[in-house]
Amino acid sequence: MMKRSNMLAAPLAALLALFSVAPAMAGPNELNVLTSYIGNWRGAGALVGDGKSEPFTCRLSVAKGNAEKINYTGRCSLVSANLSISGTIAFNDAAGQYEAAMSSNAGFTGLAIGRLQGQQISFDLKERDKDRSGSDVRIGSKILLANGDITVDFEVEFNDSGEVLRASVPFSQ
Numbered sequence: 001m002m003k004r005s006n007m008l009a010a011p012l013a014a015l016l017a018l019f020s021v022a023p024a025m026a027g028p029n030e031l032n033v034l035t036s037y038i039g040n041w042r043g044a045g046a047l048v049g050d051g052k053s054e055p056f057t058c059r060l061s062v063a064k065g066n067a068e069k070i071n072y073t074g075r076c077s078l079v080s081a082n083l084s085i086s087g088t089i090a091f092n093d094a095a096g097q098y099e100a101a102m103s104s105n106a107g108f109t110g111l112a113i114g115r116l117q118g119q120q121i122s123f124d125l126k127e128r129d130k131d132r133s134g135s136d137v138r139i140g141s142k143i144l145l146a147n148g149d150i151t152v153d154f155e156v157e158f159n160d161s162g163e164v165l166r167a168s169v170p171f172s173q
Contacts, residue, residue: 030091030098033121033145034070037062041150041171047078049165054078058169060150065090089114098123100143112143120146135160 065071087102098114112123141154
C-alpha cells in the first residue's frame with residue numbers, strides 16, 4: 001500500500017494546483033472575483049484515516065496571470081514528504097464557466113470546472129489512479145473560493161482495502 005504522504009500527494013496537488021486553460025475573455029465581474037484571491041495564503045490541516053492523524057502545513061501564492069487568468073503555486077509539507085503544485089484559474093467565456101488546471105511534482109494533473117453559486121466558486125475534481133501495488137485508488141478534491149477565503153477538502157479511498165484518508169485545509173492571508 002502507498003505511504004500516507006504519497007496518498008496525500010494527488011489530493012494536495014488538486015488543492016494547490018490550478019491549471020492551463022483555453023484562452024479566456026472574462027468580463028469585469030468574473031475577473032474581479034478571480035483577482036480578489038491574489039496574495040499569499042497559508043493553511044494547515046491533518047491527514048486523517050485508519051485511526052491515525054498526520055499534521056501538515058501549506059503555502060499558496062496566487063498572482064495575476066496573462067489575460068484574464070490567475071496563476072497559483074503552492075507547497076505542502078508533511079513529516080515525510082513535500083508536495084508542490086502549480087496551475088491557473090480562468091473564466092472561459094465561450095463555455096460560460098470557470099476552469100482550473102493544475103499539475104504537481106507527484107505526477108498528478110487535472111482540470112476542474114468551477115460552479116458559481118452567488119459569490120462562491122467550487123471546483124470538484126474526481127480522479128481514479130493506481131497505488132504503488134497497482135490497486136485502484138479514488139481521489140476527490142473540492143476547492144472552494146468563498147467570501148475571500150480558500151478552503152480545500154479532499155479524500156483518498158483505496159478500493160481494495162476500503163481505507164479512506166481525509167483532510168480539510170482552510171487558508172488565510
